[in-house]
Amino acid sequence: MIRRAFLSRPVGHFLCAMLACTLAAASASAQQTRDSFTPQLGQSGKDVMWLPSHDQVANMMLRLAAVTPRDYVVDLGSGDGKIPIAAARDYGVRALGLEYNADLVELSKRRAREAGLEAKVKFEKADIFESDYSSATVVTLYLLPELNLRLRPTLMKMKPGTRIVSNSFEMGSWSPDETAFIGTTKAMLWVIPAHVAGTWTVSYQRKQPAAPATINLRQNFQKLEGEGVLSQARMSLQYARLRASDVSFEVRDDKGALLSYKAKVEGNRMVGTVSSSRGARIAFQAQRGDAPVPFAEAKATPEEEAEAVRALGR
Ligand SMILES: C[S@@+](CC[C@H](N)C(=O)[O-])C[C@H]1O[C@@H](n2cnc3c(N)ncnc32)[C@H](O)[C@@H]1O
Known part of the structure; x- marks a missing residue:
């Protein structure tokens, strides 16, 4: 208030206009940078780099999960958003992409908007290891064997019948219910089992x-x-x-x-x-009679962890 009292009215208006212009220019340029963001194949990510699933493989994953319009598809590490967008576009389903890289999240939102799908597809900047996606009925993954193992205990707590589909990478000793191939690329399906022991x-x-x-x-x-x-x-x-x-x-x-x-x-x-x-x-x-037996096997064993690293030849 005191500082404003020192400014004559026209000077005050001029400075305000300048500030408004500067802010508008800065926000336009930030928008432009975001709009022109082009992800680079292999760019590093928090726990794994960005590589998009091939279109045909993304489609194979959704087919394998037998997605219907009643499903809720969540892609963990959604990159440029192609799997959630394909799920909404081709299966009329609600979908969510969780992605750590903010530029990829903005790019995904823009692509969903351009496809007229923003009501069905959402993207959030989030760490998949700290997110709650327990309401998903289909979870898609293209990560790494050791990340799949880290996710496994959380996945195993999901509602029985939830389908998990992974591009290329396995789940340790939890063998898939189904596997499909396009060329040499495989996608695997796991159906969360009820705990019946x-x-x-x-x-x-x-x-x-x-x-x-x-x-x-x-x-x-x-x-x-x-x-x-x-x-x-x-x-x-x-x-x-x-x-x-x-x-x-x-x-x-x-x-x-x-x-x-x-x-x-x-x-x-x-x-x-x-x-x-x-x-x-x-x-x-x-x-x-007895309480359901806790599912101890979901936590990765040291042997499974070693095998996950070996699988990638590291
Ligand atoms: C191999 S790409 C797969 C992209 C997409 N799911 C697809 O199939 O096209 C893995 C993605 O996971 C993201 N990512 C890595 N660690 C993450 C984390 N902890 N939380 C969220 N996203 C992560 C990377 O930025 C990258 O975009």
């Missing part, structure tokens, strides 16, 4: 005196093994499968009939049907 007490719609009363499940990511137990008899589970929350397995009952179980798991409850090779099909339910 434990002891399940089974009750059948009708009494099944020869069928297991208890099912013990052991789990290594989506791989399952275990046995059915009836009094002292133990029956190994065969063809045990787990995809998202869908579990299935076969067991030969005490009388030699083959029983095929198909069920959905929700928390400590399993609900499904069991079909006998003798033709009967009945409903069953199972309850897990």
